[in-house]
Amino acid sequence: xxxxxxxxxxxxxxxxxxxxxxxxxxxxxxxxxxxxxxxxxxxxxxxxxxxxxxxxxxxxxxxxxxxxxxxxxxxxxxxxxxxxxxxxxxxxxxxxxxxxxxxxxxxxxxxxxxxxxxxxxxxxxxxxxxxxxxxxxxxxxxxxxxxxxxxxxxxxxxxxxxxxxxxxxxxxxxxxxxxxxxxxxxxxxxxxxxxxxxxxxxxxxxxxxxxxxxxxxxxxxxxxxxxxxxxxxxxxxxxx
Amino acid sequence: xxxxxxxxxxxxxxxxxxxxxxxxxxxxxxxxxxxxxxxxxxxxxxxxxxxxxxxxxxxxxxxxxxxxxxxxxxxxxxxxxxxxxxxxxxxxxxxxxxxxxxxxxxxxxxxxxxxxxxxxxxxxxxxxxxxxxxxxxxxxxxxxxxxxxxxxxxxxxxxxxxxxxxxxxxxxxxxxxxxxxxxxxxxxxxxxxxxxxxxxxxxxxxxxxxxxxxxxxxxxx
Ligand SMILES: Nc1ncnc2c1ncn2[C@@H]1O[C@H](COP(=O)(O)OP(=O)(O)OP(=O)(O)O)[C@@H](O)[C@H]1O
Ligand SMILES: [Mg+2]
Numbered sequence: 189x190x191x192x193x194x195x196x197x198x199x200x201x202x203x204x205x206x207x208x209x210x211x212x213x214x215x216x217x218x219x220x221x222x223x224x225x226x227x228x229x230x231x232x233x234x235x236x237x238x239x240x241x242x243x244x245x246x247x248x249x250x251x252x253x254x255x256x257x258x259x260x261x262x263x264x265x266x267x268x269x270x271x272x273x274x275x276x277x278x279x280x281x282x283x284x285x286x287x288x289x290x291x292x293x294x295x296x297x298x299x300x301x302x303x304x305x306x307x308x309x310x311x312x313x314x315x316x317x318x319x320x321x322x323x324x325x326x327x328x329x330x331x332x333x334x335x336x337x338x339x340x341x342x343x344x345x346x347x348x349x350x351x352x353x354x355x356x357x358x359x360x361x362x363x364x365x366x367x368x369x370x371x372x373x374x375x376x377x378x379x380x381x382x383x384x385x386x387x388x389x390x391x392x393x394x395x396x397x398x399x400x401x402x403x404x405x406x407x408x409x410x411x412x413x414x415x416x417x418x419x420x421x422x423x424x425x426x427x428x
Numbered sequence: 429x430x431x432x433x434x435x436x437x438x439x440x441x442x443x444x445x446x447x448x449x450x451x452x453x454x455x456x457x458x459x460x461x462x463x464x465x466x467x468x469x470x471x472x473x474x475x476x477x478x479x480x481x482x483x484x485x486x487x488x489x490x491x492x493x494x495x496x497x498x499x500x501x502x503x504x505x506x507x508x509x510x511x512x513x514x515x516x517x518x519x520x521x522x523x524x525x526x527x528x529x530x531x532x533x534x535x536x537x538x539x540x541x542x543x544x545x546x547x548x549x550x551x552x553x554x555x556x557x558x559x560x561x562x563x564x565x566x567x568x569x570x571x572x573x574x575x576x577x578x579x580x581x582x583x584x585x586x587x588x589x590x591x592x593x594x595x596x597x598x599x600x601x602x603x604x605x606x607x608x609x610x611x612x613x614x615x616x617x618x619x620x621x622x623x624x625x626x627x628x629x630x631x632x633x634x635x636x637x638x639x640x641x642x643x644x645x646x647x648x649x
Contacts, residue, residue: 236555265557275552278649279570289556292566321649341556 189213189249190235190345190378196243197230204230206400207244212378214344217371219387219408220380222397223423228380229272231397232347235378236267248345265293268338269347272354274330276322282309283318286337294341301340308336312366328359332366339370346370348379384427388412396420432618439619442610446620449606450627456523456594456602457587463523464530464587465580471535472542486535493532498590501525506597519601522594526587533583534576541575542568574647581639585632592628603627 190212197205204227212218220228233239235246237253237260246253251263277285286305290296296304309315312332314325322330331351338346348367352360364386371377371390381387387394388408395405396417404417415421474486493501502525505516516524545568553563592604599605607624611617 238551238554261557261559264555269555271548271552273548275548277549277552277567279574279647280649288566289558292562293557323649337556 189247190376191247192231192235192244193246194244195231195234195241195246197227197234197239197241204400205234205241208400208402210395210402210405212345212376214376215374216392217375217377217379217390219391219394220378220397221382221384221387221394221411221423222403223399225399226397227400228397229349232269232349232378232380235347236264236269261293265341266344267347268341268343268345270331270334270338270349270351272350274322274327274334274354276325276330276333278322281319281321282314282325282333285322285333286340289337290340304342305336305340308339309333311339311369312336313362326359327355328362331355331363335363335366335370344376346375346377348377348381350380350382353382382427384412384424396423398423434619435616436619438614438616439623442620443623445610446603446606446623446627449601449603450631452602453588453591453604454631456519456526456591457584460523460526460530460587461580461584463527464534464583467527467531468534468538471531472538475535475539476542489528490532490535493529494536498525498529499593499596501528502590502593502597518594518597518599521597522591522599522602525593526590529590530583530587533586534580537576537579537583538572541572544575545571574643577643577647578639581635584635584639588632588635589628 190210192208192210195205195208196203208227208231210218220231222228230239234241235248235253237258241254248263248267251258253260253263277288280288283302283305286308287298287301290301290304291298306315306318309318312335314329314332314336317325317329317333322333325333331354335351351367352363355363360383364383367377367379367386368390379387379391391408393405394408394411396403396411396415396419398417398419404411404415404420411420412424415424471486471489474482475490477483477486502522505524505528506518506521509516509521549567549571550560550563553567554560558566591602594602595604595608600609603624607620610620614620
């Protein structure tokens with residue numbers, strides 16, 4: 189369970205998160221939508237402790253992320269994150285990209301790590317690409333590799349930050365299909381997305397962010413059907 | 429107009445002696461690179477540090493090394509330090525001078541390579557549970573190494589050619605030193621220096637060729 193309680197966060201004088209409260213249960217899929225600069229990416233990087241917070245707290249399975257005593261390297265093993273800009277490691281083959289963390293972070297043997305990696309890569313449809321370098325992959329393939337890389341650590345949670353927005357339109361579908369598969373498999377996920385159809389079809393709840401505030405949250409039927417919040421309605425009519 | 433008759437036989441007879449000199453040339457170049465790389469890494473860390481006390485001396489080193497003639501740097505190591513009663517032999521002075529120069533140039537090469545790697549790479553590593561040192565070693569450093577490799581090999585070529593300046597501080601055993609001695613004995617200036625030039629050329633070509641091969645083997649991406 190991820191519990192976000194009254195989180196405030198600023199970059200210098202700029203207040204980016206102004207008191208966010210959100211609890212994500214095991215197996216739940218929450219999509220986060222909202223305008224540019226509303227703090228969606230920042231929230232994700234706070235959840236895995238890449239960014240410090242100013243106020244409030246975030247608990248992952250009861251462990252406070254920003255507590256001094258928390259071993260972040262250990263905590264991050266169970267929180268996978270995939271970014272908008274794939275972040276493939278260019279000097280490693282696809283297989284090595286995926287086995288690196290299991291081997292060097294978890295201390296897994298090469299054989300076991302490779303078995304897991306191959307399974308994950310086949311799962312995302314890259315079974316025939318394990319020997320090539322990322323520069324030979326399309327954007328969609330690189331993004332699916334990044335997803336496999338995160339999954340190879342067998343995380344309990346997955347955070348996705350606009351994983352399709354750097355992709356050509358015809359490649360978006362293959363990545364979204366991967367996410368759907370994952371959601372169907374029961375993974376707990378927070379997906380920041382601009383894909384409204386995806387948010388509507390896959391999420392249990394949709395959260396709308398507006399200028400550092402979570403203006404509205406509810407099941408997709410509510411958000412897309414009868415949003416109570418004026419800003420939500422305005423945003424949705426602008427993206428449609 | 430010309431009444432100089434070439435006498436190559438004498439030069440060829442001196443070839444073993446010259447090749448032995450070339451070995452010293454290589455020895456100094458390689459040593460100056462190894463020590464130079466080690467210092468360059470320290471300088472690069474210093475120049476990127478937030479402490480002024482680390483940044484200032486590192487910056488001064490780089491500025492002097494890159495913006496003054498290499499000859500002066502070698503002179504300073506021999507005669508300059510000599511004025512303060514620190515006497516370095518021609519070999520050590522030459523090695524020190526070239527190392528000083530190498531470190532200055534390589535520092536900037538490494539810094540440039542580091543800047544070329546987006547910090548999202550580091551973030552991606554950290555997100556997978558790696559500590560900062562591990563992420564640097566496994567993700568940033570190998571990429572840095574590739575970017576810096578060929579410029580570093582270019583510096584190696586420069587280091588080989590710079591060794592010839594040793595003759596000005598009395599270096600007698602490297603290729604130029606040997607050539608100069610042969611020249612003084614025989615006055616066959618053209619033949620001996622032409623031979624020496626060919627040897628330098630072949631060495632530097634071999635170094636570049638070897639580094640291309642290594643790069644091709646090592647960097648498959
Ligand atoms: N490291 C940083 N330093 C300073 N300001 C930052 C930093 N990261 C983000 N910001 C600022 O914080 C605000 C929120 O950024 P964030 O990336 O969280 O927005 P977002 O909702 O993800 O937007 P988008 O939809 O464009 O990705 C923006 O104004 C951004 O410029
Ligand atoms: Mg964002």
